[in-house]
Amino acid sequence: MESRIPDIDAPLRVPGDSASNRWEDLISLHPELESFVSSVGGTPLIQVPDEGGARIFAKCEWHNPCGSVKDRVALAMMAPVLRRHGARPLDDLWILEYSGGNLARAIAVVCEELNLRLRMIVHSGAPSSLLDALKDHGADVEQVLTGYGLLPAILRAVELARSDPRWTFLYQHRNTVNIDIHETTTGVEILDQLPADGRVSHWVASIGTGGTLIGVLRALRRRSATVVPVGVTPAELPYGTDEPPTGSEWYHGANGMGNGIRQPFVRPYDSEIQQATVSYPDALRGMNEFRRLTGIAIGGSAAANWIVAKHLGATLTEDEIVVTVFPDAGTDQEWQRLGW
Numbered sequence: 553m554e555s556r557i558p559d560i561d562a563p564l565r566v567p568g569d570s571a572s573n574r575w576e577d578l579i580s581l582h583p584e585l586e587s588f589v590s591s592v593g594g595t596p597l598i599q600v601p602d603e604g605g606a607r608i609f610a611k612c613e614w615h616n617p618c619g620s621v622k623d624r625v626a627l628a629m630m631a632p633v634l635r636r637h638g639a640r641p642l643d644d645l646w647i648l649e650y651s652g653g654n655l656a657r658a659i660a661v662v663c664e665e666l667n668l669r670l671r672m673i674v675h676s677g678a679p680s681s682l683l684d685a686l687k688d689h690g691a692d693v694e695q696v697l698t699g700y701g702l703l704p705a706i707l708r709a710v711e712l713a714r715s716d717p718r719w720t721f722l723y724q725h726r727n728t729v730n731i732d733i734h735e736t737t738t739g740v741e742i743l744d745q746l747p748a749d750g751r752v753s754h755w756v757a758s759i760g761t762g763g764t765l766i767g768v769l770r771a772l773r774r775r776s777a778t779v780v781p782v783g784v785t786p787a788e789l790p791y792g793t794d795e796p797p798t799g800s801e802w803y804h805g806a807n808g809m810g811n812g813i814r815q816p817f818v819r820p821y822d823s824e825i826q827q828a829t830v831s832y833p834d835a836l837r838g839m840n841e842f843r844r845l846t847g848i849a850i851g852g853s854a855a856a857n858w859i860v861a862k863h864l865g866a867t868l869t870e871d872e873i874v875v876t877v878f879p880d881a882g883t884d885q886e887w888q889r890l891g892w
């Protein structure tokens with residue numbers, strides 16, 4: 553196990569272009585995608601319990617077709633690849649990506665619709681439900697060492713992409729459509745859904761790649777140039793930590809990379825982002841509490857965002873607004889563990 557990713561900044565062909573939330577051309581090229589495409593986005597923004605002070609609004613991303621915010625990113629990363637491939641037969645289009653879970657499901661569904669070859673690199677501790685789902689969708693799943701966060705999976709995918717040019721590597725940590733899609737869809741939807749009164753003072757989001765945090769920030773700054781981004785990562789593996797990952801558990805979907813490595817999308821904003829951390833036990837408690845209060849199931853990263861938003865909101869005034877995101881609704885394993 554290398555302790556660094558020397559390659560994370562090295563030049564690499566990444567098949568991005570500017571994301572578009574107009575998909576008509578894609579659907580006319582591949583009508584099989586219509587049902588997936590038409591059910592991505594347009595998710596509700598709800599007001600959630602606060603602890604006084606600012607009102608808190610959360611974007612509920614489990615309403616996407618595969619149940620998470622990553623459905624947007626899957627579509628956005630696949631679209632330019634498919635557009636560029638055009639009407640040519642798809643048998644030589646090989647898709648390569650790595651994922652902790654949610655993105656993997658969404659990409660696998662898109663690839664299955666088109667009968668595309670997909671290699672998905674996941675960590676060896678991935679739940680069997682994920683592995684079964686990916687295999688059912690026809691993905692070729694490769695597992696790498698667990699306990700070290702996403703780094704070994706990224707490294708393996710980079711290595712494969714470099715050694716065999718037949719793979720089209722989506723590379724979610726470097727592919728800028730991952731930011732653009734959140735600016736043009738998630739962020740624009742939030743702007744349309746927020747109440748007209750109130751000053752948007754903070755935007756709180758868990759950092760996986762940082763695509764959601766940065767993309768939505770760019771959109772929110774059209775309404776309030778001073779909105780402060782708050783990046784949330786697990787206390788067990790915070791953003792930018794110099795420590796290597798320890799192998800302890802953290803809420804899924806978000807994490808620092810360890811070894812002092814900072815996510816490329818987030819790094820340029822380091823001086824303006826407020827960092828917050830939430831431990832896995834606290835995130836689980838937050839899932840429980842939110843479900844008891846509202847009847848709504850939210851995932852660990854959503855609970856972490858809610859906890860940070862609440863604490864922050866309590867320090868603000870009633871005319872201020874904190875916006876956050878609930879990326880998914882949690883896994884069956886977590887809900888079983890919590891006794892639901």
Ligand SMILES: Cc1ncc(COP(=O)(O)O)c(C=O)c1O
Pocket residue numbers: 620622654655758759760761762763764765804805806851853854879880
């Ligand atoms: C549950 C969950 N929360 C948060 C995130 C973080 O999203 P991003 O990669 O946009 O930072 C992800 C990403 O996979 C996720 O699956």
